[in-house]
Amino acid sequence: MQDLDFLEAQSVYILREAYKLLGRLGMLWSIGKDSTVMLWLAQKAFFGHCPFPLIHVDTSYKIPEMITYRDKVAAELGLDLIVHGNREALATGMGPQAGRLECCKALKTEALQQVVRKYAFDGLIVGARRDEEGSRSKERVFSERNAADEWDYTRQPPELWDQFKTDFPKGHHIRVHPILHWNEIDVWRYIRREGIPIIGLYFARDGERYRSLGCAPCTGKIKSEAASLDAIIAELEATTVSERAGRAQDQEDPHAMQKLRKAGYM
Amino acid sequence: MGKGADPLKLVVAGHVDHGKSSVIGRLLHDTHSLPQGTVDRVKRIARETGKDFEFAYLLDALEEEQKQGVTIDITRLQFRTQKREYIIIDAPGHKEFLKNMVSGAADAEAAFLVIDAARGVEEQSKRHACMLSLLGIRQICLIVNKMDLIAYDEARFTAIKEGMNAFLASLGLMARDAIPFSALRGDNVLEPSPLMPWHKGHTLIQTLDDLEAARRPDQAALRFPVQDVYKFDERRIIAGRIESGTLRAGDEIVIHPGGKKTRVRSLAFWRTEDEKTEVRAGESVGIIVEDEFFNQRGEVISHAERPPLITRSFRASVFWLGKKPLRRGNRYKLKIATRAVEVVVEEIFGVIDSSTLALDNRAQELSLNDVAEVELGSQEALALDLFADCRALGRFVLVEGYDVAGGGVITADLSEEAAPDGFAHGELKARCEIFEEYHYNVKEKEIKKSRRAPEVYTLGDALPLSGKSYAYPDFFDIVVMRDRIAVSVREGKVTDIIPLEEYRYGGLPVLNGRGFAFLVRSGADWERCREEFTDARPKDEAALSARWLHFGAFRSIPFADGDWEI
Numbered sequence: 001m002q003d004l005d006f007l008e009a010q011s012v013y014i015l016r017e018a019y020k021l022l023g024r025l026g027m028l029w030s031i032g033k034d035s036t037v038m039l040w041l042a043q044k045a046f047f048g049h050c051p052f053p054l055i056h057v058d059t060s061y062k063i064p065e066m067i068t069y070r071d072k073v074a075a076e077l078g079l080d081l082i083v084h085g086n087r088e089a090l091a092t093g094m095g096p097q098a099g100r101l102e103c104c105k106a107l108k109t110e111a112l113q114q115v116v117r118k119y120a121f122d123g124l125i126v127g128a129r130r131d132e133e134g135s136r137s138k139e140r141v142f143s144e145r146n147a148a149d150e151w152d153y154t155r156q157p158p159e160l161w162d163q164f165k166t167d168f169p170k171g172h173h174i175r176v177h178p179i180l181h182w183n184e185i186d187v188w189r190y191i192r193r194e195g196i197p198i199i200g201l202y203f204a205r206d207g208e209r210y211r212s213l214g215c216a217p218c219t220g221k222i223k224s225e226a227a228s229l230d231a232i233i234a235e236l237e238a239t240t241v242s243e244r245a246g247r248a249q250d251q252e253d254p255h256a257m258q259k260l261r262k263a264g265y266m
Numbered sequence: 267m268g269k270g271a272d273p274l275k276l277v278v279a280g281h282v283d284h285g286k287s288s289v290i291g292r293l294l295h296d297t298h299s300l301p302q303g304t305v306d307r308v309k310r311i312a313r314e315t316g317k318d319f320e321f322a323y324l325l326d327a328l329e330e331e332q333k334q335g336v337t338i339d340i341t342r343l344q345f346r347t348q349k350r351e352y353i354i355i356d357a358p359g360h361k362e363f364l365k366n367m368v369s370g371a372a373d374a375e376a377a378f379l380v381i382d383a384a385r386g387v388e389e390q391s392k393r394h395a396c397m398l399s400l401l402g403i404r405q406i407c408l409i410v411n412k413m414d415l416i417a418y419d420e421a422r423f424t425a426i427k428e429g430m431n432a433f434l435a436s437l438g439l440m441a442r443d444a445i446p447f448s449a450l451r452g453d454n455v456l457e458p459s460p461l462m463p464w465h466k467g468h469t470l471i472q473t474l475d476d477l478e479a480a481r482r483p484d485q486a487a488l489r490f491p492v493q494d495v496y497k498f499d500e501r502r503i504i505a506g507r508i509e510s511g512t513l514r515a516g517d518e519i520v521i522h523p524g525g526k527k528t529r530v531r532s533l534a535f536w537r538t539e540d541e542k543t544e545v546r547a548g549e550s551v552g553i554i555v556e557d558e559f560f561n562q563r564g565e566v567i568s569h570a571e572r573p574p575l576i577t578r579s580f581r582a583s584v585f586w587l588g589k590k591p592l593r594r595g596n597r598y599k600l601k602i603a604t605r606a607v608e609v610v611v612e613e614i615f616g617v618i619d620s621s622t623l624a625l626d627n628r629a630q631e632l633s634l635n636d637v638a639e640v641e642l643g644s645q646e647a648l649a650l651d652l653f654a655d656c657r658a659l660g661r662f663v664l665v666e667g668y669d670v671a672g673g674g675v676i677t678a679d680l681s682e683e684a685a686p687d688g689f690a691h692g693e694l695k696a697r698c699e700i701f702e703e704y705h706y707n708v709k710e711k712e713i714k715k716s717r718r719a720p721e722v723y724t725l726g727d728a729l730p731l732s733g734k735s736y737a738y739p740d741f742f743d744i745v746v747m748r749d750r751i752a753v754s755v756r757e758g759k760v761t762d763i764i765p766l767e768e769y770r771y772g773g774l775p776v777l778n779g780r781g782f783a784f785l786v787r788s789g790a791d792w793e794r795c796r797e798e799f800t801d802a803r804p805k806d807e808a809a810l811s812a813r814w815l816h817f818g819a820f821r822s823i824p825f826a827d828g829d830w831e832i
Contacts, residue, residue, distance in 0.1 A: 003551070004270050008554050011346035013493070013507050020494045020563060045505075047552060048536045049498045130342055140369075157669040158365040158587055161661055163601045167668040183344060213743030242304075 004190050011038075012045040013162065014141055014178040015125070019051060021166040022123030022174055025089040026082065026115070028266060029054040031066045031073075032213040033187055033198055034127035039197055040196050046151055052125070053080040055115055057266075059107035060085055061095065061215035069199045082119070086111035097216045101256060107215075109265045113149050125176045126266050131183045133244055135258035140165070141180055147171040149264030175248060176266075184243050185236045201226050212244055273351035274479045277371040278409075280380035281390040282359035284747070285411040288449035289380055290343075290356050291321030293470060296455045299345050300324065302698035321449055335725070337617030349475040359390050364635050365587040368397055375480045379430070382398035383422060383446070384415040387430050387592060389584050389621040395430075396620040397635060399437040400675065406434065406442040407473050413462065414451045421513040422462045436623055436805035443473045483510040484546040485574035485709050485828070489651070491603035492521075492565040496552070501532045503552040506563055508545055509603065509658035511569075513553070515543040521559070522566045522649035523576045528557040546831065564605035566649035566659065570581060572829070574649040574659055579612065581678040583619070584640050584664070587633040592640075592664075593631045598671070600642065602650055603664035609664075613641035623805040632672075641680055652676050687751050688722045689746075696751035696779065698723070700744065700781035703735045714829055727760050736781055736821045746779035747799045766796070775819070782811075783819030816820055 018025060021157040027042065027050075029035045033179060042050045056070060074081045086094070089106040096103045115266040116124065140156055142164035157165055179187070191198055201210045208221040209232075222241070253259065278286045293350055294300050301539040304324060341356040355374060357367040371377065377398050381391055398406060408430055416422045427444040434440055445454055446462050446472060453459035454469045468476065488511030490560045496503045513519075515532045534552035535541050544550045566574055576821050588593050590745035592611060600609040617629035617638045632638050653660030653675035664672040687698040696796035723729060731738040745751040745766065772793035786792045795814050 006272050009507065009548055016493050016550070016739040017504055027740065044536050044540075045550070047498060047501070047503060047534055051498070131344065134341075137343065155755060156366070156369075158369045158663075158673070159670070160369050160663065161658075163670060165669070167599075167625040167665060169668065181342075240298075240300075 004186065004193060007179075007186055007190070008041065008044065010181060011041045011177070011178040014164075015042055015045040015167075017162075017164055018125060018142075018174075018176040018178075019046070020121050021164075022176070023178075024121050025052040025123040025125065026119065026121050026187065027052055027125035028053045028058055028112075028127065029070075029081070030127070030213065031056070031062075031070045031128075031199055033202060034129065034179060034182075036196060036198060036252055037182075037187055037190060038125065038127045039193060041178060050077075053082050055082045055084065055124075056116065057084045057111045058083050059103075059111070059215050060090055060215055061107070063201060063210075063216045064215065064217065065201055066199065066213060068168050073197070082115065084111055084115045085120075088115060096215070100218055101253070101260065103111065103218075104130065104260055104265065105263065109149075109260065109263055112266060113264055115220055116149065121173055123174045123176050125178060127179055128175075128177050128266065129182050129184070130180050131186075131243075133242075135255075135261050136180075139180055141177050142166065143175045143177065144168050145173050145175060145264060149173075150251065151175075151262050153258075153262065179219075185233060188229060188233050188236065192233065202232065204231075271350060271479065273353045274376065274477060275353045275355065275374045276376050276474070277355040277357055277374035277398075277403070278369060278378045278380060278478070279357045279367060279394040279402070280359055280378075280409075281382065281385075281388040281394075282361075284359060284382040284385070284388075284391070284675075285322070285449050286359055286378075286380045287322035287324075287341075287356050288320060289378070289409055289411055289447065289470075290354055290382075291324040291456060292449040292452060294324060294343070294345060295321060295352075296452060297345065297471070299349065304643050308640075312452070332671065345743065347471060347475055349659070357394070360532050361390060361393070361635065364390075364393070364397070367394060368401070368585065368587065371398060371401055371403065372673075374401075374403055376407070376477045377403050378407050378409050379441075380409045380411050381426055381430060382415075383410050383412045383426065386426050391619040392432065392433055393502075393624075393635065395434055396437060396618075396623065397437070397585060399439055399583055400637060402653060402661075402675065404439065405424070405477055406439055406441050407477075408441045409447050409470065410444065411447050411449055413446045413453060416460075416556070418453075418461045420446075420462070423465075432696040433623075435808055438808055441819055443468055443476070445470055445473055458476040465555075466694075481710075482547040483656070483710070484508075484512050484548075486510040486547070486656065487574075487829075488513055488519075488567070488569045489566040489574065489603075489656055490519075490553075492553075492561055492563055493568065493604050494563055495561050501534060501554055502531070502558060503554060504567075505550075505552045506540070506567075506604065507550045508547050509546045510656050511546060512546045513551075513567075514545075518570060519567050520573060521561065521569050522568060522574055523647040524559075524565070525576075526557075526559050527570070528555045528559070530554070531556050546568060548579050550680055552602055564603075564607075566603065566605075574656070575679045575681075576647050576649055577679045577681040578639065578645070578647055579643045579680040580648075580650065580675040580676050580679050581615075581639060581641050582662075582676050583673055584632070584638055584674035586634065586636050586672040588664075588666050588669075589634060590666065590671075591633050592672065593829075599664060599665040600644070600662050600675040601670075602648070603659055605648065607644050607648065609642045609644045610642045611640055615639040617643070625803055625805075638694050639677070644821065650676055652678070681767055689744075689751065689763050694751055694763050694765065696746040696749040696763070697765045698744070698746065699779055700736070700738070700777060701730060701733060702780065704821065704823045705735060705829075706823050708825050708827060713823060716829065723760050725760055725763065728758055729755060729760065730760055735824055738777070738781070738820050739775060742777055743772070744779065745796075746786070748779070777820065778815060781821055782815040782817050785814055785816055 140159045181204045204227045209224040226235045308323045355370040357370040422445045489509040493506035620637045651659040663670045690698045750766040771789045
């Protein structure tokens with residue numbers, strides 16, 4: 001069991017480094033548990049404030065409850081929220097029928113690129129965790145993306161002693177990963193300890209729940225009776241099934257996520 | 267901080283192809299730590315690409331890594347035994363990826379050094395050991411993998427162990443443990459292998475659980491580097507992380523390097539549930555101070571007692587990962603804790619080949635993967651510590667262009683005021699550290715050194731011959747080998763300071779510049795001792811010291827509750 005105080009302290013440190021050292025900064029908020037924890041951590045880091053906008057990349061295929069929940073929370077907290085979809089791709093009928101990876105590329109990767117250009121972001125705060133899947137385990141805390149938003153994972157610079165990459169050419173941007181060192185179960189233990197409000201889709205109804213949230217056509221539920229935080233934590237302590245087993249795009253190719261992420265996917 | 271311990275961070279290092287990833291893959295497999303379906307999925311990939319399954323594929327997630335069978339970048343993964351949790355860092359062993367190895371090893375508390383039983387110690391085995399030493403990692407265990415390839419031969423295992431231990435000794439390190447192992451066959455993972463009944467030591471899992479976790483330095487001197495200053499509302503909050511020590515509301519503090527003093531009015535929090543009046547090492551905090559000076563990122567807050575060093579010039583052990591060589595006179599951006607400042611390389615004292623430890627005294631530049639002792643200087647005063655005193659304020663990275671190109675640890679303050687005690691007579695000068703006080707801090711369980719304000723002694727000066735941890739006789743000689751000077755002490759006073767070449771052994775005790783006695787009984791002994799030290803390379807120093815020096819002749823290491831203030 002990792003010490004939650006330490007996880008929190010490290011994430012707060014990373015968020016403060018990003019805020020001080022990168023220029024225009026935005027934080028991706030997918031409504032899921034990880035980015036909701038990040039929003040909470042930002043409020044801890046900045047004493048009740050969130051000094052940068054949140055970004056939701058809306059593919060139009062999201063589970064409908066996510067959108068309702070998003071708008072409710074944004075209004076309650078008075079968040080500066082940017083909602084962006086790749087309208088050109090949607091206009092041509094882009095969807096999972098075109099191929100899952102094609103769809104992810106157009107509606108998530110390209111949509112994200114459009115946001116980065118439109119707002120000239122120097123830094124994007126993303127809730128990736130090393131334990132999610134293999135290519136994320138190779139990530140740096142401050143990870144550079146070139147002018148084409150590509151991740152050159154074979155030539156990452158050294159990152160040691162919390163001295164992060166803050167020097168980069170104009171037009172590149174940095175993906176900041178404040179919860180890279182957290183595990184799935186830590187996220188849930190922290191939500192329970194802090195009493196963080198979380199979307200209801202994670203809690204079991206009729207013997208099923210979502211373990212990971214995404215687009216409705218590509219996100220499966222798992223069989224579960226876990227209807228409370230305690231039950232979810234107990235379930236995770238016992239499981240040997242990986243978190244993203246319900247995410248169809250990951251199964252398309254043994255290295256699907258690596259390829260998506262190289263091209264700029266979150 | 268409470269509630270659950272931090273996982274112990276372990277880096278697995280060693281030469282390329284010696285099987286680092288396989289060792290970890292085997293450990294995860296045998297302890298049932300892998301998600302369901304992982305082994306099946308990896309076996310499927312291996313079959314589809316026409317290869318035999320290897321435990322390494324469980325870790326090498328990138329397509330390029332699996333295709334080439336080589337780890338490119340570090341993988342961090344978590345793993346649990348019955349005793350505790352671990353973060354295991356799989357470091358690449360290829361020379362080309364040393365920068366990734368350093369990234370992975372930088373914050374590790376312990377290291378497994380994997381050595382191929384058939385191929386023995388190779389270049390990167392040594393280079394990695396050298397880097398581990400530089401990064402301050404003291405717990406090293408040898409895993410001699412692929413014992414199946416040498417028919418589980420004890421003699422070969424012992425030879426490898428002793429060879430590597432000799433190299434580690436020259437770095438001032440010693441392996442805690444050595445395990446004959448086979449990742450492929452699964453020998454000595456959880457249970458002692460029946461194929462190696464001669465091995466009476468630990469299995470891999472026992473070795474792992476036997477490691478000591480680093481403790482947070484919350485008893486040490488307060489170091490609170492300013493990260494940022496916020497004014498989101500009516501509060502003006504100084505934000506940062508406590509790197510060492512403990513800070514309480516109401517404490518008087520000093521802000522370095524300017525030296526302004528103020529008091530902590532209160533600690534700042536978002537939610538009332540989080541409020542407290544004391545914060546410790548490792549915590550990210552905000553404070554509100556009584557006097558609103560202009561504060562900025564990079565300043566260091568301490569208590570008035572035990573301040574950091576304030577200097578513009580220091581000596582450091584540096585490792586270089588840059589493509590362009592580091593040369594004397596080059597300028598770099600130095601980042602230390604939250605401070606970023608331009609420094610110039612004032613001096614290169616000698617470049618060490620990290621795989622042989624051969625010292626090149628004439629080398630005037632560091633190439634990729636070299637290690638050296640250098641002097642760095644800054645136009646601005648810096649608040650810092652020696653690495654031995656405070657890790658967070660004693661280590662730094664150097665940035666060239668857009669990338670971190672090197673790093674280092676601070677070994678000495680070179681400012682004028684920091685000069686050590688010395689002996690001087692005309693042109694003859696020598697450093698003198700015989701009056702340094704040693705103690706064993708029982709809280710931190712570490713041996714520490716402290717010293718008074720420096721003084722220079724010349725002919726006729728009386729010496730302070732007894733301290734808290736030393737008692738010297740009234741008649742003895744001091745030989746400072748590195749400055750090639752001998753000093754005679756008679757009736758407690760300095761009576762002569764001469765070049766080493768003119769010194770003759772006269773039957774009195776001979777001490778080195780740190781107050782350790784030379785084990786010599788005759789003029790012949792002395793001549794041999796002097797010759798060996800004169801010809802020594804840096805890597806020989808530990809062995810030579812063991813042969814010729816006796817620490818306890820006039821010195822002791824008393825126990826102390828905390829650190830001594832002298």
